[in-house]
Amino acid sequence: MKITIGAINDKPGSSKNYKTGSWRTLKPVINLEKCKKCWLCKQLCPEGCITKKEEGPQINYDYCKGCGICAHECTFDAIIMELEER
Amino acid sequence: MYEVRFHGRGGQGAVTAARLLADAAFREGKEVQSFPIFGVERRGAPVAAFTRIDDKPIDIKTQIYEPDVVIALDSTLIGVIDVADGLKDNGKIVINSKKKPADFKFGDTRVYTLDATEIATKHGLGTKTNPIINTAILGAYAKVIGNIGMAAIEQSIENNVPIKKEENKNAAREAYQVMEA
Amino acid sequence: MTKMTIMGNMATALGAKLCRPHVIPAYPITPSTLFPEKISEFIANGEMDGEMIRVESEHSAMSAAIGASATGARVCTASASQGIALMHEMLFIASGMRLPIVMAVGNRALSAPINIWCDHQDTISERDVGWLQFYAEKNQEGLDLMILAFKICEDKRVLLPGMVGIDAFVLTHTVEGVDVPDQKLVDDFLPPYKPEKYLDARTPITFGSFGTPEFYQEFKYAQVKAMEESEKVIDEAFREYKKVFGRTYQKITPYRCEDADMVILTLGSMSGTARAAVDILREEGKKAGCIKMTVYRPFPGKELIDVSKNAKVIAVLDRDITPGLGGALYADVAAQFVNRTAHPVILNYILGLGGRDIVINDFKEIYDKSHQALEKGIQNPVEWINLNKEIL
Numbered sequence: 001m002k003i004t005i006g007a008i009n010d011k012p013g014s015s016k017n018y019k020t021g022s023w024r025t026l027k028p029v030i031n032l033e034k035c036k037k038c039w040l041c042k043q044l045c046p047e048g049c050i051t052k053k054e055e056g057p058q059i060n061y062d063y064c065k066g067c068g069i070c071a072h073e074c075t076f077d078a079i080i081m082e083l084e085e086r
Numbered sequence: 087m088y089e090v091r092f093h094g095r096g097g098q099g100a101v102t103a104a105r106l107l108a109d110a111a112f113r114e115g116k117e118v119q120s121f122p123i124f125g126v127e128r129r130g131a132p133v134a135a136f137t138r139i140d141d142k143p144i145d146i147k148t149q150i151y152e153p154d155v156v157i158a159l160d161s162t163l164i165g166v167i168d169v170a171d172g173l174k175d176n177g178k179i180v181i182n183s184k185k186k187p188a189d190f191k192f193g194d195t196r197v198y199t200l201d202a203t204e205i206a207t208k209h210g211l212g213t214k215t216n217p218i219i220n221t222a223i224l225g226a227y228a229k230v231i232g233n234i235g236m237a238a239i240e241q242s243i244e245n246n247v248p249i250k251k252e253e254n255k256n257a258a259r260e261a262y263q264v265m266e267a
Numbered sequence: 268m269t270k271m272t273i274m275g276n277m278a279t280a281l282g283a284k285l286c287r288p289h290v291i292p293a294y295p296i297t298p299s300t301l302f303p304e305k306i307s308e309f310i311a312n313g314e315m316d317g318e319m320i321r322v323e324s325e326h327s328a329m330s331a332a333i334g335a336s337a338t339g340a341r342v343c344t345a346s347a348s349q350g351i352a353l354m355h356e357m358l359f360i361a362s363g364m365r366l367p368i369v370m371a372v373g374n375r376a377l378s379a380p381i382n383i384w385c386d387h388q389d390t391i392s393e394r395d396v397g398w399l400q401f402y403a404e405k406n407q408e409g410l411d412l413m414i415l416a417f418k419i420c421e422d423k424r425v426l427l428p429g430m431v432g433i434d435a436f437v438l439t440h441t442v443e444g445v446d447v448p449d450q451k452l453v454d455d456f457l458p459p460y461k462p463e464k465y466l467d468a469r470t471p472i473t474f475g476s477f478g479t480p481e482f483y484q485e486f487k488y489a490q491v492k493a494m495e496e497s498e499k500v501i502d503e504a505f506r507e508y509k510k511v512f513g514r515t516y517q518k519i520t521p522y523r524c525e526d527a528d529m530v531i532l533t534l535g536s537m538s539g540t541a542r543a544a545v546d547i548l549r550e551e552g553k554k555a556g557c558i559k560m561t562v563y564r565p566f567p568g569k570e571l572i573d574v575s576k577n578a579k580v581i582a583v584l585d586r587d588i589t590p591g592l593g594g595a596l597y598a599d600v601a602a603q604f605v606n607r608t609a610h611p612v613i614l615n616y617i618l619g620l621g622g623r624d625i626v627i628n629d630f631k632e633i634y635d636k637s638h639q640a641l642e643k644g645i646q647n648p649v650e651w652i653n654l655n656k657e658i659l
Contacts, residue, residue: 010464108272112272117444119441119443124437
């Protein structure tokens with residue numbers, strides 16, 4: 001790759017290609033039976049990788065860094081952090 | 087090079103007087119410079135401003151330490167500060183005062199006085215307690231110093247004074263007429 | 268062309284106006300406050316078609332300038348002293364993103380103690396931020412250098428920001444006669460700024476994106492090359508300016524240097540007083556000369572060597588100080604000569620800090636001190652001039 005004047009990147013959205021899921025050691029897992037669909041986890045996910053689905057929140061593990069904020073904030077203990085061995 | 091120092095109090099228009107004189111000289115094709123003393127201005131506090139006039143480009147950028155002329159816009163400054171400080175041997179002092187030149191003691195220095203306050207008040211410039219006398223004093227300058235003509239002074243007033251242009255020009259003219267060279 | 272008597276701040280403001288900037292984000296600070304005041308007056312009166320952004324700090328002023336410039340707008344601002352210090356981190360970003368913003372500066376001392384008067388510390392301290400730096404000797408140069416700065420900075424071979432310094436009060440608040448060029452001539456000299464890439468919501472791009480260790484050094488190298496390239500562009504612009512407007516500019520302007528034993532190097536308004544002092548020294552039979560430096564970054568090293576290599580001594584005058592070293596200009600000059608087998612003695616004089624007036628006698632003292640150093644050996648290469656030891 002050649003450098004550009006002013007460090008311009010004219011192909012925007014390239015951060016999508018960088019899958020931060022590999023940073024994760026603990027993986028959030030949702031117990032849909034306990035979930036009340038309050039969507040607090042979706043609101044608070046700093047990576048924006050929780051989306052609304054009919055059955056409940058869905059986590060995009062390609063980008064989830066495993067920070068655990070969703071599990072910490074869930075009022076109904078519907079999210080637990082599991083050790084992930086790959 | 088001709089160097090002029092104006093003394094006044096903050097708010098009396100010494101800086102404007104220096105500027106008007108420079109602009110008048112510029113209109114006569116001279117090279118000019120004018121600047122206030124580089125300080126923090128406060129209304130009523132003694133201030134000074136300077137004008138340099140020359141036939142050739144003015145390279146020097148220092149403040150003026152040995153003026154050819156000193157103009158005191160306010161005679162109450164005399165005694166508070168040394169208005170004649172650094173004045174050249176053949177220098178001149180012009181003072182806004184009702185008194186006669188002989189009433190001022192500046193050794194051999196030639197002193198001129200003009201009641202610019204009365205002229206300014208008569209022409210409705212400023213108020214009785216705070217008359218704007220800088221244009222009248224420039225009329226006196228034109229008469230007694232003589233290196234800048236009245237036409238240029240009037241033109242400078244026309245171009246730089248935002249209000250009461252005619253009154254200011256009339257004050258300068260009257261000062262020019264009553265002043266004894 | 269109109270001839271008028273104006274203050275230095277008005278000269279840089281008129282220079283900016285003639286360049287038709289689209290956006291002027293500015294935060295007022297003594298002694299350059301008149302610049303934003305005049306610009307907003309021009310816009311309010313309908314004499315100028317630009318967007319003035321009133322910001323809450325100089326950091327924001329430079330941030331807004333960067334954002335506006337990245338959209339392809341021509342941008343200028345003004346500041347001084349603490350204001351420029353507050354901008355510091357943004358100045359790097361402007362140059363790294365290769366945005367040709369032009370800033371008018373009223374060169375002023377830095378606190379503490381608080382001081383509003385003339386000193387070059389504010390811009391000298393920004394010598395490493397990747398901006399071109401110009402210093403004016405008089406108000407006419409302030410106006411002309413604003414136009415020249417846009418011309419040079421916007422050149423495709425350069426694309427870097429630039430600052431034009433006028434000395435606090437000695438120029439900013441001093442009235443001098445100035446030729447204001449016709450708008451038509453400036454329009455022809457300075458065509459609209461048309462960058463190849465700019466921010467546009469329809470085709471999004473990123474400026475100044477992440478530069479990892481594999482790339483960062485190359486980005487910086489390219490930026491430095493552009494600064495070096497500007498040397499040629501500056502000469503071209505100066506030549507064209509002379510042709511169109513009739514006034515001569517040089518990166519450095521020597522005066523009576525041909526046969527001089529001692530040359531005095533100056534920046535800014537003290538340069539005129541230096542010429543007057545050289546004339547007096549010459550009348551006394553002393554072979555003195557002086558050099559006015561108009562362009563400080565890129566540093567005109569080749570030109571400096573050319574005009575001063577035959578002198579016995581170069582007296583470098585610094586209206587700034589790098590504590591623990593000496594003057595910044597002194598270090599720059601010394602670096603130019605260090606690898607030459609024979610070169611003049613290089614001496615440094617610190618003077619005029621915080622608005623101390625620089626007078627003819629100072630130059631006489633500098634001549635005598637330098638002469639003494641040549642004859643009796645250098646006691647101290649960095650000397651302070653007109654220092655009142657009684658109050659120390």
